[in-house]
Amino acid sequence: LNNFSISxxxxxxxxxxxxxxxxxxxxxxxxxxxxxxLTCTDYDSDSICDVQLNHTYGEIGxxxxxxxxxxxxxxxxxxxxxxxxxxxxxxxxxVFFYSTCFNITASGVTLDCDGKTVEYANASSGYxxxxxxxxxTVVKNCIFLQQNRSVQFNTAxxxxxxxxxxxxxxxxxxxxxxYSYGIVLASSNFTNVSGNRMNISSNFSYAIGLGMSGxxxxxxxxxxxxxxxxGYGINLTSxxxxxxxxxxxxxN
Numbered sequence: 732l733n734n735f736s737i738s739x740x741x742x743x744x745x746x747x748x749x750x751x752x753x754x755x756x757x758x759x760x761x762x763x764x765x766x767x768x769l770t771c772t773d774y775d776s777d778s779i780c781d782v783q784l785n786h787t788y789g790e791i792g793x794x795x796x797x798x799x800x801x802x803x804x805x806x807x808x809x810x811x812x813x814x815x816x817x818x819x820x821x822x823x824x825x826v827f828f829y830s831t832c833f834n835i836t837a838s839g840v841t842l843d844c845d846g847k848t849v850e851y852a853n854a855s856s857g858y859x860x861x862x863x864x865x866x867x868t869v870v871k872n873c874i875f876l877q878q879n880r881s882v883q884f885n886t887a888x889x890x891x892x893x894x895x896x897x898x899x900x901x902x903x904x905x906x907x908x909x910y911s912y913g914i915v916l917a918s919s920n921f922t923n924v925s926g927n928r929m930n931i932s933s934n935f936s937y938a939i940g941l942g943m944s945g946x947x948x949x950x951x952x953x954x955x956x957x958x959x960x961x962g963y964g965i966n967l968t969s970x971x972x973x974x975x976x977x978x979x980x981x982x983n
Contacts, residue, residue, distance in 0.1 A: 752799025
């Protein structure tokens with residue numbers, strides 16, 4: 732067995748990714764895989780393909796293998812529609828938009844903001860991320876900001892509508908304006924909302940809202956809904972069998 736990779740560590744690799752490990756395959760058919768680095772999945776956005784690459788055919792681990800092949804990083808720096816299925820995007824700069832910033836229309840999309848800010852609904856109603864009819868979405872490491880109090884109604888950092896099996900983790904959400912929300916699940920199931928920090932300072936608003944949604948995990952979130960009237964930490968409407976625990980909620 733020949734190992735065509737080294738143990739991974741954090742550093743800039745040969746194609747600008749955040750992890751060093753194996754090789755980059757952009758013009759080869761090694762292991763019967765055409766341009767593997769361009770087509771492999773990288774759901775955790777670590778710049779390494781999720782599945783190792785065998786240099787010859789056979790069972791995994793029995794032939795010459797690259798255990799950590801490099802993945803192409805899909806860097807984005809503007810608000811846009813993310814429409815390519817099973818693709819991980821990483822935000823390379825903070826972004827701003829007057830209404831909705833990102834529309835996710837394909838399943839298997841990961842948006843890793845990498846600590847950058849997504850400012851949305853600055854002039855009219857909209858969302859930081861609008862996921863409608865797409866499943867298995869990951870939104871992580873984002874700083875969502877909606878600070879124009881004159882924009883009211885139908886604003887949220889993340890909206891999942893008829894979208895299942897998603898993960899929203901390690902996001903910071905700061906929202907103002909009446910009837911504005913943090914994360915909204917509408918007719919969406921099997922979703923994990925965990926480890927997010929939310930500050931909602933407006934009237935008739937809530938940090939996390941579920942409508943006709945079930946079997947979701949709402950855990951370990953830090954929520955503040957102070958500074959307004961009728962602000963709710965977590966609001967469940969016609970939603971059953973959800974696991975809501977370990978959240979720190981502060982309200983008026």
